[in-house]
Amino acid sequence: MTFDDMNDKITPGNPSRETSPNRGSSIPQAEAIPKPCKPLRQWQDEQQIDRNAQIKLTKLVHMRYQHPNLDEITTFLRDFGMSVAKKAEGKRWYKGYGDDQYVYYAQAGEKKFLGGTFEVASHSELEKASRLPGASPIQDITSAPGGGSLVTLHDPEGFPINLIHGQTKKAAGPYPEILTTNYEHEKPRVARFQRFKPGPAAVHKLGHYGLCVQNFQTQMQWYTRTFNIVPTDFLYVDTPTGQRDVAIFAHIDLGPDYTDHHTIFLSTNATQHVHHCSFEVHDFDTQLLGHEWLAKKAYKSVWGVGRHVLGSQLFDYWWDTTGNMIEHYADGDLVNEDTPVGWGEAGDESLAVWGPEVPKWFLD
Numbered sequence: 374m375t376f377d378d379m380n381d382k383i384t385p386g387n388p389s390r391e392t393s394p395n396r397g398s399s400i401p402q403a404e405a406i407p408k409p410c411k412p413l414r415q416w417q418d419e420q421q422i423d424r425n426a427q428i429k430l431t432k433l434v435h436m437r438y439q440h441p442n443l444d445e446i447t448t449f450l451r452d453f454g455m456s457v458a459k460k461a462e463g464k465r466w467y468k469g470y471g472d473d474q475y476v477y478y479a480q481a482g483e484k485k486f487l488g489g490t491f492e493v494a495s496h497s498e499l500e501k502a503s504r505l506p507g508a509s510p511i512q513d514i515t516s517a518p519g520g521g522s523l524v525t526l527h528d529p530e531g532f533p534i535n536l537i538h539g540q541t542k543k544a545a546g547p548y549p550e551i552l553t554t555n556y557e558h559e560k561p562r563v564a565r566f567q568r569f570k571p572g573p574a575a576v577h578k579l580g581h582y583g584l585c586v587q588n589f590q591t592q593m594q595w596y597t598r599t600f601n602i603v604p605t606d607f608l609y610v611d612t613p614t615g616q617r618d619v620a621i622f623a624h625i626d627l628g629p630d631y632t633d634h635h636t637i638f639l640s641t642n643a644t645q646h647v648h649h650c651s652f653e654v655h656d657f658d659t660q661l662l663g664h665e666w667l668a669k670k671a672y673k674s675v676w677g678v679g680r681h682v683l684g685s686q687l688f689d690y691w692w693d694t695t696g697n698m699i700e701h702y703a704d705g706d707l708v709n710e711d712t713p714v715g716w717g718e719a720g721d722e723s724l725a726v727w728g729p730e731v732p733k734w735f736l737d
Contacts, residue, residue, distance in 0.1 A: 402706075402708070402712055402713075403713075406606075406712070406713050406715040407606060407683075407715035407716055407717035408715070408716075409715075409716055410713035410714055410715040410716065411713060411714055412713055412714075413603055413604075413626075413710055413711075413712065413713065413714055414710070416603075416604065416714045417597075417603070420594070420597065420598075422597060422598055423598075424601070426598075427598070427599065427600055427601045428493060428498050428501055428502050428536065428599060428600050428601070429493060429494040429495075429498050429600075429601050430491040430492065430493055430494070430536075430600050430601055430602070430625050431491075431492045431493065431494050431625070431627070432491065432492045432625070433489055433490070433491050433492075433579055433580070433581065433582075433625070433636050433637075434473045434476070434490055434491065434492050434537065434540070434579060435473065435475050435476050435477055435478055435489075435490045435579055436476070436477050436478070436488075436489055436490070436579060436582060436650045437477075437478045437479075437480075437486075437487035437488050437489075437490060437533075437535060438477070438478070438479055438480075438485070438486060438487055438695070438697065439479070439480050439481070439482040439483065439484065439485035439486075439487055440479050440480075440481065440482075440484065440694075440695045441481070441482065441483055441484060441695065442694070442695075443463070443464075443465055443479060443480075443481050445694045445695075446465075446479055446693060446694055446695060447465055447467075447479075448694075449672065449693050449694045450467050450477060450479075450693075451573065452573050452666060452667060452670050452672070453573060453574075453576070453652075453663075453667065453691070453693075453699065453701075454469070454573040454574045454575045454576040454652070454654065454663055454701070455467040455468060455469060455476065455477060455576050455652075456468055458474060458475045458518045459475075459517070459518050461516060463480055463481040464478070464479070464480050464481070464516070465478070465479045465480075466478055466517060466518050467479070468518075468543070469575070469576035469577050469578055469579075469652065470545060470546055470547065470548065470575055470576070470577055471545050471577045471578040472542040472543055472544070472545040473542070473543070473578060473579070474517070474518040474519030474540060474541070474542070474543050475517070475518055475519075476576060476578060476579045476652065477579070478490075478517070484695050484696065484697075486532070486533070486647045486697075487533055487535075488525065488532065488533030488534050488535045489534060489535065489579075489582045489637070489650070490523075490534075490535035490536070490537055491534070491535070491536055491537070491600075491625075492536075492537055492538065492540070493536050493537070493538050495538065496522070496538050496539065498536070498538065499511055499522060499524055499536055499537075499538045502524045502526060502536050503524050505526060505599070507526065507527055508524055508525070508526050509523075509524055509525040509526075510524075511523070511524055512524070514537075517540075518543070519540040519541045519542070519543065520539065520540060520541065521537050521538060521539040521540030521541075522537065522538055522539050523535055523536065523537050524536045526599075528592060528595055528596065529588070529591050529592060529595050530586055530587060530588065530591075530592060530645050531645075532584055532586075532645075532647075548655075549575070549655040549656070549659065551656075552567065552656070552658070553565065569658060569662060571662060571665070571666060572662065572663075572666055573663055573666050573667075574654040574655075574659045574660055574662060574663020574664070574666070574701050575654065575655065575659070576652040576653070576654060576701075577652070577653045577654060577655065578652065578653050579650065579651075579652055579653075580633055580636070580651045580652060580653045580702055580705065581633065581635050581636050581637060581638060581650070581651050582637060582638070582647070582648075582649065582650040582651065583637070583638035583639070583640065583647075583648035583649050583650075583651075584637070584638070584639055584640070584645070584646075584647060584648060585640050585641075585642035585644070585645060585646050585647075585648050585736070585737075586639050586640070586641065586642065586645050587641075587642065587643070587644070587645050589618065589619060589620075589621075589639060589640075589641040590618075592639050593618070593621050593639055596623065596637065596639070597623065600625075601625060601626040601627075602623050602624070602625060602626070602636070602637060603623060603624060603625075603626045603714075604621050604622070604623050604714045605622045605623060605624050605634055605635055605683075605708055605712060605714070605715070606621070606622045606635075606683050606714070606715045606716070606717060607620065607621055607622075607714070607715070607716045607717070608620040608621075608640075608716075608717055608718070608719035608723060609716055609717070609718060609719060610718070610719050611718075616716075618716075619640065619641040619719050620638070620639065620640040620641065620719060621638070621639050622634065622635035622638055622683055622684065623635055623636065623637050623638070623639070624636050624708055626710060627709065627710075628709070628710050629709055629710060629711075630709060631707040631708065631709045632707065632708065632709065633684075633705055633706075633707065633708075634683070634684040634685070634686075634705055634706040634707065634708055635683075635684060640736055642736065642737065647697065647698075648698060648736070649690060649697075649698035649699060649700050650697075650698075650699055650700070651688075651699070651700035651701070651702050652699070652700070652701060652702070653701075653702055653703065653705070654701050654702070654703050655703065656703055656704070657687055657703060657704070659703065660678060660687055660689060660701050660702075660703050661678060663689075663701060664677065664678050664689050664701075667691060672691055672692070672693075672694075673691065673692040674689070674690070674691055674692075675690035675691055675692060675698055675732065675735075676688070676689070676690045676728070676729060676731060676732055676735060677689030677690055677700075677728060677729065678728060679725045679726075679727055679728015679729060680725060680726050680727055680728060681724065681725055681726070682722075682723055682724065682725060682726050683717070683723065684705050684706050685704065685705060685706045686702040686703065686704060686705040686706075687702060687703045687704050688700055688701070688702050688725075688728070689701050
């Protein structure tokens with residue numbers, strides 16, 4: 374018998390149907406994708422995208438920012454769940470417990486966004502990028518952990534995006550324990566007690582970042598033509614002339630291999646600015662304990678803890694000490710080339726299924 378079967382019954386004195394209890398479901402992507410939707414390759418063909426001309430990205434590896442006070446941001450990032458990988462004069466590199474040498478780079482100076490950094494598939498992809506208009510020369514970053522070579526591009530609205538190749542990986546770990554959970558009908562955790570240690574929510578890796586842009590179509594087309602970045606979901610608004618796309622959740626196209634639901638997020642806004650960057654943590658307990666840790670340290674919460682609709686991630690957003698928004702997430706969706714491109718209506722209800730009310734200015 375299901376919850377709905379139970380609640381179809383009429384109770385004495387209450388002839389109406391009972392309110393159905395909440396429940397969670399892990400459903401196939403074909404059922405979960407917003408409607409309408411269409412196959413990814415069909416969307417690319419309609420956009421006349423030349424996949425062979427794209428710069429092939431493999432992974433988002435680290436963020437780059439400029440901060441006026443490196444000691445202050447270092448304290449915050451440690452409380453957020455990162456550790457210092459290396460210090461140099463006017464520079465800091467911060468790592469998680471994944472295999473990336475670092476997930477965040479900071480340098481001294483006035484507040485400034487220096488771009489997300491993507492790993493590319495080969496040195497030839499880096500050379501291809503260096504030939505694009507406005508691209509920087511290929512730079513050797515021998516001072517950074519793991520070394521490598523870097524090229525910086527700028528999108529049509531001037532946001533930097535960095536490409537790296539040749540960086541060595543570090544040994545990953547230690548990984549947190551995957552906890553066994555007892556349910557009402559299945560109780561595998563016998564004579565084992567759940568215990569937790571307060572502290573920061575240790576960061577595993579960088580997951581995605583978001584930009585608020587003024588010319589959505591131009592920005593969307595640039596990212597999806599220049600790189601193997603593809604839409605997972607669009608959000609739209611209704612206008613007198615029809616539906617208009619105003620946001621995109623996009624992922625790196627790795628063909629049949631699965632990757633995160635989105636690696637970059639673009640949203641229409643009257644003013645262009647960086648919205649946030651987001652880092653993966655182990656699980657819900659880890660995230661809640663990290664949230665409490667940051668709250669006790671008197672950092673400023675933005676929104677959360679809650680669960681997103683698109684992407685399904687558990688989320689909590691914070692202001693760092695420089696005024697940048699930064700997010701923890703856990704339990705995100707995975708997609709590949711077989712995941713259809715979906716369209717959903719923009720609105721607060723599209724952002725979260727549960728959690729605190731979204732701040733009215735969240736996407737301002």
